[in-house]
Amino acid sequence: MSRDTMEAAGLTFLERPNSYIGRSVPRPNARRLLEGRGTYVDDVPAARLAHVAFLRSPHAHARILSIDTTAAKAMPGVVAVVTGAELATLCTPWVGVLGHFKGLRSAPQHALAVDRVAWVGEPFCAVVARSRAEAEDALGAIAVAFEPLPAVVDMETALDPATPAIHAELGDNLAFERLLDVGEVDAAFRDAAVVVEETFHFGRHTGVCLEPRAILADWAAADGLLTVHHSFQAPHMMQDILCKHLSLPEHAVRVICKDVGGSFGIKVHIYPDEMATCALALMLKRPVKFVADRLESFQSDIHARDHRVSARMAFSDSGDILALEIDDLTGIGPYSVYPRTSAVEANQVVNLTGGPYRHQAYRARARVVLQNKAPTCQYRAVGHPIATMVAEGLVDLGAARLGLDPFAIRERNVIPDDAYPCAGVSGIKLEQLSHQAALAKLKAMMDYDALRAEQAALRARGIHRGIGLAAFIEITNPSAAFYGVGGARISSQDGCTIRLDPQGGVVASVSVTEQGQGTEGIIAQVVATAVGVPIERVRVISGDTQATPYGGGTWASRGAGIGGEAAWQAGKALRANVVAVAGAILQLDPGRLDIRNGAVVDAATGTERMPLSELGRIVYFRPDTLPPGLQPEFVATRHYVPKDYPFAFTNGVQASYVEVDVETGFVRLLKHWCVEDCGTVLNPLLVDEQIRGGIVQGIGGALFEHCLYDAEGQLLNGSMASYLVPMAGEMPDIDVVHVVSATATSEIGAKGAGEAGTAGAPAAVVNAINDALRPLDARVARQPVTPDVVLEALGVI
Amino acid sequence: MAPEAPQRERAIAFTLNGESVRCRAPARTHLGDLLRHEFGLTGVHLGCEHGVCGACTVLVDGRAMRACLMLAVQADGATVETVEGLTESGRIRDLQDAFHARNALQCGYCTPGMLVTAVELLSEAVAPSREEIRDAISGNYCRCTGYHAIVDAISTTAEARRSKEAAE
Amino acid sequence: MKAPDFAYARPASLDEALALLAAHGEDAVPLAGGQSLVTTLNLRLSAPSVLVDLNAVPGLSGVTQEGDVVRIGAMTRHRDVGVAEIVRARLPLLAAAMPHIAHPAIRNRGTIGGSMALADPATEWPACCLALAATIVLRGPREERRVAAEDFFQGLYATALAPGEIVVAVEVPVPAPDAVWGFDELARRRGDYALAGLAATARRRGPGLTAVRLAFFGLADRPVLARRAAAALEAGDLKGAQVALADELDPPEDPGTRPETRLHLARVILGRVAGRMLEGGRHGA
Known part of the structure; x- marks a missing residue:
C-alpha cells in the first residue's frame, strides 16, 4: 500500500481518527493506587509464608572466621538459619562483566558472602522465620568472629601501589579504564584564547524508592514452578538469571512484577539478598519473602554518581568551543554489579560530556576503581548529570571569562538544528536534535531579559540571585548496543500481543513494565488508537513472564518509544485482521473499511457498518456462519527493536533561578524551567510529570543527597532522617514545554523522556548558584552544594 | 489498687473505618503492621518505619498520625481511618x-x-x-x-x- | 525493622504509672507521644522490657493559667501547645516555635513532656523553656519536685529526671508587658532538626534590651543558655555577643555539617534575632 493510500485509510500514527495520541489522558491504573488498592510485593498473600532477614557485615572489609548459628536456630519461630557456604550449594556466583567493556574486571560474587565481606551491609547469613520480627530476633543470636581487613575507602588512593587490592587475584583495584582521544586536542588548547578548568566532585547518592526492594519467592515442587513476585523493572531478565544461577529451566521460573513503588534504575540489578531469597524458597520448599527495611536499603541498594572529574575547555576569542578534555575517576564498591556492570556510568560520562556542542577535539579518560563501599550501578540518567555538569560548568566559566551571556555562548556552540543527522565528537550517532529551537523557547518562556533585570536590581540591595542554564542530551530507546552486544542476556526488543474479545473489549499484554511512569497508560492510548476502540475498553497486562511477550522491561527511557511502537504495530495488525473478516462478512473491500470508536466503519464516510460486538458474536459464537475457508485471527503480536541507530538521543535545556543567602550558605530554589524534545509526545500529562519528577531527583543530588562514609568505610547517614531527599517545602514550581523532533526510526516517532529532568537539573542549579556568587568572586564545584560548601567558597569558614 | 501487670500481648477494640473491631495485638507490633496484617488494609504503606517518609499516615481520632510510630495496642478505644475507609465513605x-x-x-x-x-x-x-x-x-x-x-x-x-x- | 519484644502497660492513673515504673526499675520506660521512642524501638536502638504508656493517665494534658504562670501538661501534643489560646496570647514564642517541630503528623502525636524528657539537643521545646525560664514539674513515687529548665538539661539526652520519675508539666512564667522575644532556626529542609536554632527573650529598656536570655539549640550536647553573649547584647555589643558564642557553644561533629558552619550559623541567627528584638517587636522567624 502506498503512503498516500495509508493516509487516506487513516493508517498513519498521528492521523488516526479518534486518536488518543498527544492527549492528556489520565492513567487508567492510577485510580486503583489512589484508593490504596495497589498490589506491591508486600501486599501479596501467600500460604505458609516465611520471612527472611539477613545478617549484614558491620565491617567494610573482613574475613569471616566463624559463624555459630546454634542459638539462633533454637529461637521461637525460626525456620532456618543459612550461611553463605550452605547457600552456595544452591546458587552459583556471578561476575559483573560485559564483553564490550574491554578489560572490565570484577570478582565472583555470592548471594551470601562465603568467607569474606567487602562492604558494610553485605549479607552473609540468613534467618528464615514465621515473622520478620522473629527473624530479626534470631539475627541477634548469631555469633560471628571476624578478622578485619584493610578497607579501601577513598577512590583517590584506591590505585596507589601501597593500597591493597580488594580482590587479590585482580592484582590492583582498577576495574576498568577507557581512553578516548579525538581530533587535535593539544593543539587546540595551545592555540586557545581562553582555557578554563575545574575539578567537579559528585556526591555518591542512591535512589531511595519509597517502596523498598522486595521479593517473594514460592517454589511449588509439584508443579516444578518457582513463582517470584518482585518489585523490579525487568521480569524476563530476572527469570533468565534465576534460571542460570539456580540451575532451573526457563519454563520453571515465572517472575511477576505488579505494582512497583518507584524504581529509577535501582530495581533493575541483581541483588545478593534477592537471589538468596529465591534460593531459600527452593531449599525450604515454601514461600519466602524479603522486604528490605529502610536501613538495609541505604546499605544495600545500589549507589551511584561517586565521581571526581577534572576537566578543561578551550575557547577561541570569539567564544567558540575548541576542545574539551576530561579525566573521570569513579568508585564503584567492591564488585561490578551483575549483569549490567558498574562501568556504564563512567562510559556514559565519556560518551556524553559536551554532547550538545560542535567542537571537534575531545580527550577523555575514565577510570573505574574498586572500593569497600556499597556497590554502585545504573541509577536514573546514568552518567548524564555528571556529563552535563562538567560541560555546562565549563561553558559558564568560559562565558564569564569571555564576557559572553550564558545564552549567547550556548547558541553559538550547539550543533545547529539543520546539521542532522550527524555524529557527536565522542562518536555518538545523532538523528535529529533541536538545541537551537530549545534555547529560543527557553529564553522566551522564562522571560530571560526581565529576569536578568530583576537579578541586577536585587543585587544592588544585597540579595544574591542567580540564573543557571544547562543544555543536555539524553540516551533513550537503546538497541542491543547497550547490553546485548556485550553478552548480557537483556532483551532490547519488546513485544505486544493484542486480543479482541467478543464484546469488543481489547486486552493488550506488553513486555515493557510499569513503575508509575505511565507505561500501561501509554500502551492503552496507543492500542486504542491503533485498533480503533475507546480507551475504556482496553485492558493492559504487564509485568508477568508467563503472560506477556518476551522483552526487556522498562529502563533507559525505553517504555514508550520501544513498547509503544510494538503496541502500535500489533494494533495495526489486529485491525487489519479484523477488517479483513468484517469485509468478508459484509462482502465489502476491506481496504475501504476502518475501525473507529469500537465499530467497523466505512473509511471514507465514517458510516457504521458493524459494531465490534456483533463481529465478535459471529466470530466467537457462530463461526459456522462465516464464509468457507475464513479463519479469523483476533490476536496479533508484534515486536520492535530500534535498528537504524544504537540509541535515540533526545535533547533539552533547563534553567534554574535561585537565591543564595550569603550569610548562611542556604540556597532557595525560586523557579525551574525545562524545554525538552522527546519526539512525539504521546501524553503531555505523563511526559511533563516524568520531567518534573526527574528534575527534583536531580535537585536532590545537587543540593541534598549524599551517602557519607567515614575513613573506615562506615556509612554515616543511612537513615531517612539523616540522608536528605527533596521534600515539598524546598522544591520550586517547574514549567515544562516541548520541542518535537519525532524519530523516523519508528512510526510513532517517540523517544524517551524519563531521565531528561535528572540529566540537566543539577547543572542548572549549580550554575545558578555560581551565577549568584560570581560578584563575590566565589564558586562551587562540589555536590551536594550544602551550606558548608557555599560558606567555604565564600571564605566564611 | 495494684496496677495491671505489663503484657506482651493485649486484646484491643477500636473503630476502624467505621466498623467496630476487636483483635489481639502483640505489644511490639506497630499500628501500621496491625492494619496491614490483621485487617488487610494494605493501603497503609510502610516506607521507612521510623516516622520520616509519611507513607503510613492514617487518621487517628481525626488527626493525621504515623502508623509506624504508634503501637497497635495504643489504638484501643480509638477511631482509626485509612485510605480504604476514606475511599468507601466517598469523603x-x-x-x-x-x-x-x-x-x-x-x-x-x-x-x-x-x-x-x-x-x-x-x-x-x-x-x-x-x-x-x-x-x-x-x-x-x-x-x-x-x-x-x-x-x-x-x-x-x-x-x-x-x-x-x-x-x- | 521490627521492634524487639517488650511488655506494655497502660495505667489509668498517675499513681499507677509511677508504681509500674518503680516496680520494673530501669527496665521500664514511660511512653508519651512515642515519636522518638517508637522510632528507637523499631530501629532496635533501645530495648526496654516494659513500656508504661502515659496516654491514658488523666490530668496530664492541657494548658491553663494560674496567676502569672502558664502550666502546660506534659502530655499536651506539640500542636495543641502551639495553638492554645493562652499560649498564643501569653507565650507567642512557643506558638512561633511549634511549626518548626517536624511535620503535622508528628506534631499531632508528640508531646511537650516527652520532648523534655528526651532532651534532644536539636529540638525546639527545651530551648524555648530555657529562654522562658520555665520550670519542669516532675513526679516520682514519693514526691513532686520542680526543676528550673537551666538545671534540667544536663547533657546529651541527659536530664535531671531520676529513675522512676516522669515529667508531668512545664510551668512558664508569663512574660512582663515589656517583654520581647525572638526565634529563628536554620534547617536544611522544613521540619528537619536544626543546624542552628535560637529561642530568645528579653525586656525592652530604652533603645536596648535587658534580661536577655539566649537559648541556642543544635549547637551543643544540650540546649545552651548563652549568658556571656546575652550580657554583651545587653551592653549593646552584638559583635561581642557573636564572638562570645565560640566559648559558649560546642557544635557537634556531624557528617553533613562542619562544627564551624554551625557556629557561624549561630552567629548569623543571633544577629538576625537580636536585630528583630531591637526593632522592638515580638517577632518570630
Whole structure:
C-alpha cells in the first residue's frame, strides 16, 4: 500500500481518527493506587509464608572466621538459619562483566558472602522465620568472629601501589579504564584564547524508592514452578538469571512484577539478598519473602554518581568551543554489579560530556576503581548529570571569562538544528536534535531579559540571585548496543500481543513494565488508537513472564518509544485482521473499511457498518456462519527493536533561578524551567510529570543527597532522617514545554523522556548558584552544594 | 489498687473505618503492621518505619498520625481511618479525582499517606496557598512527582470545595 | 525493622504509672507521644522490657493559667501547645516555635513532656523553656519536685529526671508587658532538626534590651543558655555577643555539617534575632 493510500485509510500514527495520541489522558491504573488498592510485593498473600532477614557485615572489609548459628536456630519461630557456604550449594556466583567493556574486571560474587565481606551491609547469613520480627530476633543470636581487613575507602588512593587490592587475584583495584582521544586536542588548547578548568566532585547518592526492594519467592515442587513476585523493572531478565544461577529451566521460573513503588534504575540489578531469597524458597520448599527495611536499603541498594572529574575547555576569542578534555575517576564498591556492570556510568560520562556542542577535539579518560563501599550501578540518567555538569560548568566559566551571556555562548556552540543527522565528537550517532529551537523557547518562556533585570536590581540591595542554564542530551530507546552486544542476556526488543474479545473489549499484554511512569497508560492510548476502540475498553497486562511477550522491561527511557511502537504495530495488525473478516462478512473491500470508536466503519464516510460486538458474536459464537475457508485471527503480536541507530538521543535545556543567602550558605530554589524534545509526545500529562519528577531527583543530588562514609568505610547517614531527599517545602514550581523532533526510526516517532529532568537539573542549579556568587568572586564545584560548601567558597569558614 | 501487670500481648477494640473491631495485638507490633496484617488494609504503606517518609499516615481520632510510630495496642478505644475507609465513605472522592486528573501520583506508594495529610490540611485551611500546601505535605516524601502536581491537585480541590460552598 | 519484644502497660492513673515504673526499675520506660521512642524501638536502638504508656493517665494534658504562670501538661501534643489560646496570647514564642517541630503528623502525636524528657539537643521545646525560664514539674513515687529548665538539661539526652520519675508539666512564667522575644532556626529542609536554632527573650529598656536570655539549640550536647553573649547584647555589643558564642557553644561533629558552619550559623541567627528584638517587636522567624 502506498503512503498516500495509508493516509487516506487513516493508517498513519498521528492521523488516526479518534486518536488518543498527544492527549492528556489520565492513567487508567492510577485510580486503583489512589484508593490504596495497589498490589506491591508486600501486599501479596501467600500460604505458609516465611520471612527472611539477613545478617549484614558491620565491617567494610573482613574475613569471616566463624559463624555459630546454634542459638539462633533454637529461637521461637525460626525456620532456618543459612550461611553463605550452605547457600552456595544452591546458587552459583556471578561476575559483573560485559564483553564490550574491554578489560572490565570484577570478582565472583555470592548471594551470601562465603568467607569474606567487602562492604558494610553485605549479607552473609540468613534467618528464615514465621515473622520478620522473629527473624530479626534470631539475627541477634548469631555469633560471628571476624578478622578485619584493610578497607579501601577513598577512590583517590584506591590505585596507589601501597593500597591493597580488594580482590587479590585482580592484582590492583582498577576495574576498568577507557581512553578516548579525538581530533587535535593539544593543539587546540595551545592555540586557545581562553582555557578554563575545574575539578567537579559528585556526591555518591542512591535512589531511595519509597517502596523498598522486595521479593517473594514460592517454589511449588509439584508443579516444578518457582513463582517470584518482585518489585523490579525487568521480569524476563530476572527469570533468565534465576534460571542460570539456580540451575532451573526457563519454563520453571515465572517472575511477576505488579505494582512497583518507584524504581529509577535501582530495581533493575541483581541483588545478593534477592537471589538468596529465591534460593531459600527452593531449599525450604515454601514461600519466602524479603522486604528490605529502610536501613538495609541505604546499605544495600545500589549507589551511584561517586565521581571526581577534572576537566578543561578551550575557547577561541570569539567564544567558540575548541576542545574539551576530561579525566573521570569513579568508585564503584567492591564488585561490578551483575549483569549490567558498574562501568556504564563512567562510559556514559565519556560518551556524553559536551554532547550538545560542535567542537571537534575531545580527550577523555575514565577510570573505574574498586572500593569497600556499597556497590554502585545504573541509577536514573546514568552518567548524564555528571556529563552535563562538567560541560555546562565549563561553558559558564568560559562565558564569564569571555564576557559572553550564558545564552549567547550556548547558541553559538550547539550543533545547529539543520546539521542532522550527524555524529557527536565522542562518536555518538545523532538523528535529529533541536538545541537551537530549545534555547529560543527557553529564553522566551522564562522571560530571560526581565529576569536578568530583576537579578541586577536585587543585587544592588544585597540579595544574591542567580540564573543557571544547562543544555543536555539524553540516551533513550537503546538497541542491543547497550547490553546485548556485550553478552548480557537483556532483551532490547519488546513485544505486544493484542486480543479482541467478543464484546469488543481489547486486552493488550506488553513486555515493557510499569513503575508509575505511565507505561500501561501509554500502551492503552496507543492500542486504542491503533485498533480503533475507546480507551475504556482496553485492558493492559504487564509485568508477568508467563503472560506477556518476551522483552526487556522498562529502563533507559525505553517504555514508550520501544513498547509503544510494538503496541502500535500489533494494533495495526489486529485491525487489519479484523477488517479483513468484517469485509468478508459484509462482502465489502476491506481496504475501504476502518475501525473507529469500537465499530467497523466505512473509511471514507465514517458510516457504521458493524459494531465490534456483533463481529465478535459471529466470530466467537457462530463461526459456522462465516464464509468457507475464513479463519479469523483476533490476536496479533508484534515486536520492535530500534535498528537504524544504537540509541535515540533526545535533547533539552533547563534553567534554574535561585537565591543564595550569603550569610548562611542556604540556597532557595525560586523557579525551574525545562524545554525538552522527546519526539512525539504521546501524553503531555505523563511526559511533563516524568520531567518534573526527574528534575527534583536531580535537585536532590545537587543540593541534598549524599551517602557519607567515614575513613573506615562506615556509612554515616543511612537513615531517612539523616540522608536528605527533596521534600515539598524546598522544591520550586517547574514549567515544562516541548520541542518535537519525532524519530523516523519508528512510526510513532517517540523517544524517551524519563531521565531528561535528572540529566540537566543539577547543572542548572549549580550554575545558578555560581551565577549568584560570581560578584563575590566565589564558586562551587562540589555536590551536594550544602551550606558548608557555599560558606567555604565564600571564605566564611 | 495494684496496677495491671505489663503484657506482651493485649486484646484491643477500636473503630476502624467505621466498623467496630476487636483483635489481639502483640505489644511490639506497630499500628501500621496491625492494619496491614490483621485487617488487610494494605493501603497503609510502610516506607521507612521510623516516622520520616509519611507513607503510613492514617487518621487517628481525626488527626493525621504515623502508623509506624504508634503501637497497635495504643489504638484501643480509638477511631482509626485509612485510605480504604476514606475511599468507601466517598469523603475524598473529589481529592482523588483531582489527583487522578492532574496525574499527581506515579508509583502510588506515597499516595495514601499524602491523601490523608491533605485531608487534614483541607479540614483546617479553606484557601491554602501553594506555600502552605507545600509546608503541610513536607513530611510526606514523594520520589516520583517532584511535588508540583500534588500541590496543584490539593489546591484545585480546595478551590472546588470553596466554589461548592459558595454555591450552597 | 521490627521492634524487639517488650511488655506494655497502660495505667489509668498517675499513681499507677509511677508504681509500674518503680516496680520494673530501669527496665521500664514511660511512653508519651512515642515519636522518638517508637522510632528507637523499631530501629532496635533501645530495648526496654516494659513500656508504661502515659496516654491514658488523666490530668496530664492541657494548658491553663494560674496567676502569672502558664502550666502546660506534659502530655499536651506539640500542636495543641502551639495553638492554645493562652499560649498564643501569653507565650507567642512557643506558638512561633511549634511549626518548626517536624511535620503535622508528628506534631499531632508528640508531646511537650516527652520532648523534655528526651532532651534532644536539636529540638525546639527545651530551648524555648530555657529562654522562658520555665520550670519542669516532675513526679516520682514519693514526691513532686520542680526543676528550673537551666538545671534540667544536663547533657546529651541527659536530664535531671531520676529513675522512676516522669515529667508531668512545664510551668512558664508569663512574660512582663515589656517583654520581647525572638526565634529563628536554620534547617536544611522544613521540619528537619536544626543546624542552628535560637529561642530568645528579653525586656525592652530604652533603645536596648535587658534580661536577655539566649537559648541556642543544635549547637551543643544540650540546649545552651548563652549568658556571656546575652550580657554583651545587653551592653549593646552584638559583635561581642557573636564572638562570645565560640566559648559558649560546642557544635557537634556531624557528617553533613562542619562544627564551624554551625557556629557561624549561630552567629548569623543571633544577629538576625537580636536585630528583630531591637526593632522592638515580638517577632518570630
